[in-house]
Amino acid sequence: MTSATLFSLVTFIYGLALILYVITWIFTKPFFGKLATGVMIAAAMGNGVGIALRWVESYQMGYGHAPLSNLYESLIFFSFCIAVIYLFIDSRYRIRIIGAVAAAVPFLAMAYASLPSVDSQIQPLIPALQSNWLIAHVMTCFFGYAAFAIAWGISILYLLKAGMDSRSGMIARIPDFPTLDELTHQMVMFGFLFLSVGIITGAVWANQAWGRYWGWDPKETWSLITWLIYATLLHARLMRGWEGKRIAYLSCLGFFAVIFTYFGVNLLPGLHSYQ
């Protein structure tokens, strides 16, 4: 089986996990929750094996590089990171409603990756990307993005619960506010550390490849904007005692910046635009 076939299969498994998590949310049967998480584990494993397979395939083609070099490969790795982080939360907190968001994002990301407009060919690396920093830089950035994505999902749940009649069935099943708030904060701290490492590895790499560690390239600038928004969130929370809705809004704003850093910057000129 090729990695491409496996990825199509994994897309559907994420879709199945999504359906099962929604069923769990509606019918509150623990059996479905366990089944959904089992399916999610299968999807994550398939996703991981697919990445390894694509890596091997690139060696067979004579290019030999980690599958982290274009939009297609980044979407696949992004999905994998979200699934892994979610499964970690699942094992610790067993809040399966979050699974609905955590399965939806990889499902959509992988479905998007399979569109014909996204080039799925294994391409050799252009000279600028031929560096070991590529792996460290991309992996840490996407781990950070994935943590922010989950924080965003939890914030959306928070705002849903805060904004709607909390006695109605599905809304009432959303976990209590302090738990959501704490989880958001945990995810933001995790994401912030990884985003910091991602920006730093990018800076060290840029200094090695182009002779400057910071150049206000649009992607660099937008990653800094993202970093500043989450730094604001952390300071507001720890020093000003912000909680609840306000933190949820900041988390949504931060994730908007993440999305713009990831996709929006391609509309602007710069070194990072995916071809």
Next chain:
Amino acid sequence: MNNEKQAGGFFDRMWVFFSSVKLSVGLLLTLAATSIIGTVLPQNLAPVLYRQKFGPVIHSLIDAFSLHDMYGSWWFRLLIVLLMVNIIVCSIERLSSTWKIIFPQKPAFRADRFRKSGHRTEWVSDRSPESLKTQLSGYMEKHYRHSRVDSLDGGYLIFGERGRWTRLGVYVVHLSILLLMIGALIGSIFGFEGQMNLPVGQTDKTITLRDESRVVQLDFALRCDDFTVTHYPSGMPREYRSDMAIIENGQVVAKKILRVNEPIRHRGINIFQSSYGKVPGDTFTVAFTEPESGLRVEKRASLGDRIEIPAGGGTLIVEDFTNDFGFRGHSLGPTFITRLIPESGTPQPIVLPVEFPSFDRMRGGDYTISIENVEFRYYTGLQVTRDPGVPLVYAGFALIILGCYITFFMFHRQICIELVPAGDKTTVSVSGISGKNRPGMKTAVIRLARRLERITRHPKS
């Protein structure tokens, strides 16, 4: 904040202003919002281009706020300076109180503080308070820096504390941000960033700086012995490679291969492979062809020469060469820029693309001019920098990661285990407190309680 300071003069009022976290939040968000401008508005273009594109009104606005060089503008730098002062004042202000928490001789454990904390887990053990006390106090002594046992109404209170020093983590992050900024400042004052285009076979030591159109002379010279570009079968570039020699006092002191991602570093100067192109060889042929008769006159020439046009047609000056000339949206490739000065009348610029020798025919002149037999050589485009601030910046990077890790994932925690006799059994409860009601403390208490329950179920005999 003590009262003396609030009542004081200008300095004290500034101190109060800068020690505010509201200011930090405001500055962080302002920096985030204003940074967007430079990613949307193209930076560092010629002023005339802004006027053409946006009109005179917006152009004057761009000019007034230096939006064409936004990240170097006075107001953006001012925002950064304000943030730095804010960080320094906040850190000093809070460090003094943190210091008092971190370095007292003995921690103060008060059972009522733990009872008020929300994080509490309890279970009933079959064992007596005494046997549990021995095992659990041993556990706390081993895993916590400070621990203490109090007896209370036939039961016991076991306290433990660790990670007090992790409260310093946030100061490590703040210090590292300052290091980054100092490093960047040193780089911008004592460093430079420039470009050198070096044709194969030539030696040079002059760097053209990027921004100020100034030049810098290096202490050593660079010679390019060879330049190669290789491609993948698909046509994508695979490798750019320059074989370089470093020359000091006329002697070759080192020979190095320069690739993208593999810079050369010599005497604090960094040399990067950044571009390449072609330059024409020393001489080439300039051909004049009569369109009707096909009569052809050839002359050898070099860049900058003045050439007599046959039959008193005037003079042709070969002024310049460009690697790629754009004409009505098409790329003409390597092209010479020349100027025709007729015997009478006004001079006229003529472009002569090497790959299209009949291009000049459409001018409809007496002669069709072309430049042929050009032997091209590669030149390697080198980015040359010096940045003495880099070690500080890298130290800042390392400290940011360390500081964030300490701040986010390690924390100051105090634990209280209460053993209350219940018949021949014991009610065990575990509670914990941390600074600022840290998220994660609740989970940490639950995990500790689970572990303690497990180890007390199988007492070591």
